[in-house]
Amino acid sequence: MNSSVNKVVLAYSGGLDTSAIVPWLKENYDCEVVAFVADVGQGDEELEGVEAKAIASGASSCHVVDLKEKFAREVIYPTLKTGAIYEGQYLLGTALARPIIAEAQVAIAKQVGADALCHGCTGKGNDQVRFESAFAALAPELKVIAPWREWSMRSRPQLLAYLAERNIPCSASATKIYSRDANLWHISTEGGELEDPWCEPSEQVWTWTAAPEQAPDKPQYIQLSFNQGELSHIDGQAYSAVDAILHLNSVAGAHGVGRLDMVENRLVGMKSRGCYETPAGAVLRAALLGLESLVLDRSVLDYRIRLGNEFAQLMYDGRWFTPLRHALLAAAETIAEPLTGDVVVKLYKGNVTVTQRQSPNSLYSNAFATFDEDEVYNQKHAEGFIRLYSLASRIRALHGQAEDGDQSS
Template sequence: MNKVVLAYSGGLDTSVIVPWLRENYGCEVVAFVADVGQGAEELEGVEAKAKASGASECHIVDLKDEFAANYIYPSLKTGAVYEQSYLLGTAMARPVIAKAQVELARKVNADALAHGCTGKGNDQIRFESCYAALAPDLTVIAPWREWDLSSRESLLDYLAERNIPCSASLKKIYSRDANAWHISHEGGELEDPWCEPSDEVWTLTCAPEQAPDRPEYVKVGIEQGAVVRVNGEALSPLQCLAQLNALGAKHGIGRVDIVENRLVGMKSRGCYETPGGTIMMHALRGIDELVLDKMTRSWKTQLSEQFAQLLYDGRWFTPNQASVLAAAESLSHVATGEVVIKLYKGNVTVTQKCSPYSLYSEAFATFGADNVYDQKHAAGFIRLYSLSSRIRALKQTDNV
């Protein structure tokens, strides 16, 4: 290898990977940092840190708007939720990061890509599946599957032996991944499913017990399956998400504690905080209730499960993804309207909803008198609907 572009975060793992690549592959290392909305604190000093560990260059690429508009919003239109709980924040960010990493590799004429994912997790598959689709000619290096370093202690010792500065320490017990959509937490006490997460686990949202005692209402405007307004103000996808994140976090919205099935076969426990995303999902479901008929809603449920699975499994750049997104997009043409949502101590409740494409008709649904529905017609419908059951029962009594 002559030049490798490393997906670099500035954390302990990638701080070790930079000198390890230079020593074991004799190559130049270019650090690539993706800004997907993890926050200024995580990005502060990252360029200096990368160069101090041996990187020849460090490129910080702002992907926040692209992430929100081209990955989060399309995924929202499908309604994807993994295993009924996880809103796919980590999985959703990987394709936009991998794509930008490949683009940088082409720009600097690199012949290899590297990442800091372990051999136990999903992210190695997500990144490398994207690499395969976008740059099959580039070699992929995954140090965690090659080196003999096996613990946090050994990584810290590796840096200390080379006098490479690192702010990491043995006191960090949680593994976290943050972006504009969510923050995830793994490790520490969470490795025991019998252990309730402590207050130290949660970093984004207020505990529901400590949330305001008065509910807050937020009006969400939706056009063709996309959230475009918050409390009447037109905003970009990233701005909508930021506003709803702040509102949801204040009221303890969007906490999830799940033991999930990883793609590699093992189960893992993760705690996720997705306040704005949770509000968006409820708002979009509220509109779907109005505009989609019974069979179409059932079909969208199938699409949602399909998309959640392919997104979790790292199959973004595939015909499967394109076809499911196309189907979801076709259903979103009528997903326009406004929803009022009540936020209260961790709960999200849709209290009002309207749409110009609503199939709800008070004239038909009313319990009062009406002039549009003849209840006698239901008898014939029920007789035909249950005809197979009637024939089966008659045959069992030998009457037919």
């Protein structure tokens, strides 16, 4: 028994793991357990009755905190401006939610006078790093408890037996196929047949999106309006940040948009396979890329792409609460200043395609780009440009010819 902890705040979900953690903490640390639940848009089904579950498991109290608007405004939209996408595919759905969950958990701990924090992350995943890095930055004085790195239980049946011995109710079963994580931005699915990368995902895997083969045969067009890189209107109607994402999830999901089956490199060194559904993210990313192509010059766009790659790595690795995050977001904000305009996307059979784009800051000029006669570009000028552009190649070739001549003589 460890008596150095008096009160701990547990990041609680109501699932099997955290239901078992509550009594385990009380038994092994002889401490009061305060449950903390972050509402990041995982849905009413997961949140229903969660306070009662926590109390029934042995928690002294349960704090449910609505973080949806904060999540959208302070994390999702700023990250969108960076263009972050991990390993060329993943829109960082799980990673994006972790900073604000950790931040709110620390706030509750300080509010109730806790001296420890606890999470239910396994010892194999990325989330343990994300949570504990945030805790270190925000409350280094608080002890961190990670039961999966301490207890001897290693399977669902063992956890279920542990709860049954203590007469603690739990709706989980030993035959659960998949592990899912949902929030406002996405839902991820792991386990089951996905543990074999040679197996195609069954339709049971997908919960937010229609199969592209079963999606409507008629495409749907949506007009998205942006102001300095942030979505302001959909088809001329204003939406809050949260409602915009929910609306696009629904509309794009019905067309099978936003599915991803990916094998990725985890931070801890192993590979894992996950299926992700991010309908709104797929639409917004495509629209912003369309607007960027119209507004940003080549050097700025090139830098934005490099910034996006760096920010994706930062987010994935749990380094939100660092000076580098502030620096990268400041750069992204500056780059996004001219991203004001309208983009029309077509949703059809799992695809999202930009079909129209316009902006008052457009750098596209038909007078320059036309194949017809124009008054602003003299094609003869291209000769001097090309000669200078290829000068290094010309010098290298002449040098090689001179060396060949010396050898032949």
